[in-house]
Amino acid sequence: MKKLLLGLLFFVGLFWALSNYSGLATQGTYDSILLDFREDIGAAQIQNQVEKLVQQFKLAPRLNSIYSLDDHLFVVKGNQAVLKRLRQSDLRKYTESIEPNYVYTAFKTPNDPDYDKQWNLRSINVESAWDETRGSGITVAVIDTGITVVPDLKDTKLVPGYDFVNDREDAKDDNGHGTHVAGTIAQSTNNGFGVAGIAYEASLMPLKVLSSSGGGTVADIAEAIRFAADHEAAVINLSLGGGGESQVLREAIDYAHSKGVLIVAAAGNANQNSAAYPARYPHVLGVAALDASGSKAPYSNFGAGVDIAAPGGSTDSNKTGGILQNTLNPDTGESIFEYYQGTSMAAPHVAGVAALVKATGIQNPDEVAAVLKQSVIPVPDDPLNHYGAGKLNADGAVKLALRGKITFNDFFRWLRDNGYLNPRFWVDGGLVALWPKLAMVLGSYLLAWFLRNFFPFTWSWPLSIGLVAGSSGLFFLKPMYLFDAPQWPFRLLGSSIPEMGSAIQGGGLHPVTASVAIPLFLLLLLLGHRHWKWFAIGTSIGMAVCLAISAIWMPQMLWLGQGAIARGFLGLNALLCLVLARFVVRSEVRTV
Amino acid sequence: MSLTLEGVIERKGFGPGTWALVSPTGETYELHQPPLELQRAGLRVKVQGQIREDIMSFAMIGPVLQIQQFEHL
Numbered sequence: 001m002k003k004l005l006l007g008l009l010f011f012v013g014l015f016w017a018l019s020n021y022s023g024l025a026t027q028g029t030y031d032s033i034l035l036d037f038r039e040d041i042g043a044a045q046i047q048n049q050v051e052k053l054v055q056q057f058k059l060a061p062r063l064n065s066i067y068s069l070d071d072h073l074f075v076v077k078g079n080q081a082v083l084k085r086l087r088q089s090d091l092r093k094y095t096e097s098i099e100p101n102y103v104y105t106a107f108k109t110p111n112d113p114d115y116d117k118q119w120n121l122r123s124i125n126v127e128s129a130w131d132e133t134r135g136s137g138i139t140v141a142v143i144d145t146g147i148t149v150v151p152d153l154k155d156t157k158l159v160p161g162y163d164f165v166n167d168r169e170d171a172k173d174d175n176g177h178g179t180h181v182a183g184t185i186a187q188s189t190n191n192g193f194g195v196a197g198i199a200y201e202a203s204l205m206p207l208k209v210l211s212s213s214g215g216g217t218v219a220d221i222a223e224a225i226r227f228a229a230d231h232e233a234a235v236i237n238l239s240l241g242g243g244g245e246s247q248v249l250r251e252a253i254d255y256a257h258s259k260g261v262l263i264v265a266a267a268g269n270a271n272q273n274s275a276a277y278p279a280r281y282p283h284v285l286g287v288a289a290l291d292a293s294g295s296k297a298p299y300s301n302f303g304a305g306v307d308i309a310a311p312g313g314s315t316d317s318n319k320t321g322g323i324l325q326n327t328l329n330p331d332t333g334e335s336i337f338e339y340y341q342g343t344s345m346a347a348p349h350v351a352g353v354a355a356l357v358k359a360t361g362i363q364n365p366d367e368v369a370a371v372l373k374q375s376v377i378p379v380p381d382d383p384l385n386h387y388g389a390g391k392l393n394a395d396g397a398v399k400l401a402l403r404g405k406i407t408f409n410d411f412f413r414w415l416r417d418n419g420y421l422n423p424r425f426w427v428d429g430g431l432v433a434l435w436p437k438l439a440m441v442l443g444s445y446l447l448a449w450f451l452r453n454f455f456p457f458t459w460s461w462p463l464s465i466g467l468v469a470g471s472s473g474l475f476f477l478k479p480m481y482l483f484d485a486p487q488w489p490f491r492l493l494g495s496s497i498p499e500m501g502s503a504i505q506g507g508g509l510h511p512v513t514a515s516v517a518i519p520l521f522l523l524l525l526l527l528g529h530r531h532w533k534w535f536a537i538g539t540s541i542g543m544a545v546c547l548a549i550s551a552i553w554m555p556q557m558l559w560l561g562q563g564a565i566a567r568g569f570l571g572l573n574a575l576l577c578l579v580l581a582r583f584v585v586r587s588e589v590r591t592v
Numbered sequence: 593m594s595l596t597l598e599g600v601i602e603r604k605g606f607g608p609g610t611w612a613l614v615s616p617t618g619e620t621y622e623l624h625q626p627p628l629e630l631q632r633a634g635l636r637v638k639v640q641g642q643i644r645e646d647i648m649s650f651a652m653i654g655p656v657l658q659i660q661q662f663e664h665l
Binding site: 213242344 | 605625
């Protein structure tokens, strides 16, 4: 039942993602057109044509760059109408192509107007991490001076916290520090206002332990850590430190760790060798601060207890070298955007990225810490341990966390890379029976996914290729038509393995290729090979689905007709393919 | 642990700002809830106070000092 639900969820997600997939729906934006003149017509003819652009079309062609002269690449201002006119004119004869000069944007940049001042977010590569996750479903406890819901936290989710200083439910901020730290973790982002935060779909838990003057007792801090652990926080940020070693605090940290909470703490701002407590305790990720140039910030502690480095900024020479977030003015209580510096600012960068990593599904805090440390941008020469494992890298961390897992994003990349999101697929798709083909390729993928839940094998390229080859082939190639060229190569490439027997001659499925014989042969042949045996396994899974769907949908077979015999034959072979795949996968996983 | 210190009051730029006492040898103490008269950068003072081992702070610039008595120099 659980598997069925998982399957249903998979398809719901799939169609949601398909309907949101922008690759085909939007063709990009452009306000200029590229003309690529033919190499063989000579400079004089090109000059003639360029002049014609000026006189006849009233356009002002210019070279795209200093390198464009050799390529004869010209750019003119223009929209769709101009593009159409140019394409219809006799310029077409003199050019290799006339096409829209699309504006490409590498990643989704948030629309927060002051995002460009957040050098710190770009330096941890957070934009490409956002393609995968924004921390949804994860709670980060901010143990600090409290959190006030300033305007740029309006869209951020808050869960109930506690004020341990004044002993009350409402943990609002009367200093500004905690609100600033909260902003780095989850400032409302893409809201057209202010600045961005790292895990902006995560929830914040405000826990006030520091008074308006910035200090708090070890007893309150220890209680707040236990509160967070008992109220389903996944990550705790401690932008505080000092004092001596405390058994009470150490026990609270061990308790939270045992409940699966990752604890991140600032290394301290005394520019001294060894981090302050609590960063120095075991089970706490101690964070040193980097300035805007990526070097150790002048105040940052270093040495023992520093596990990783993240942007903390430095406002010594220039205010804009600090970390900008929305907070409050402690004197008036008004909302302000302020640059702060400190390892206090570095720690929430790590807490935010930890939330992103947790959102990918990694529960164990030690694993999250390992992912964060392994994915850093390393600093090769660091004798005094200024940087710990290295510099925080959000994109690397999320990619590393997702390695070996299949997400919807992976699935789309896979579909796209295999040509299934190619426009030709949709244009010419009607020529091949589209729906059975789609069912075959999705079915084989789904079946592999299910098998993987029982026997955790690693997803690999040979397996994917096997799945496609066995289930549907590169079927969008089938109706391709190049005049004068023989069509059988396309038909062959466009056929799945069960169809191979009849790809050249035509007719129904061939009883030899549309049977368990092929995957059995491939498995016997490839079982000894580390990678390509997965191609054979993929083929077997893919063919099981292809034959099953053929049995139901279109049981047209050579010699066997299209009646009960053909259906029985296809059904039986589908079952045999499945049993074969299951048998091999199970024994493979056992031997690994 | 009571101790007597001499030094200059400074405003350190962590969070919205923190009051500190910097000794002639460069040691920095964070002042825990200092009296209003001491909240002025550049002031040279002699203070008697106690290091609070049980207090943590966001400034993390050094030991937290609670002032009991002070005099201007």
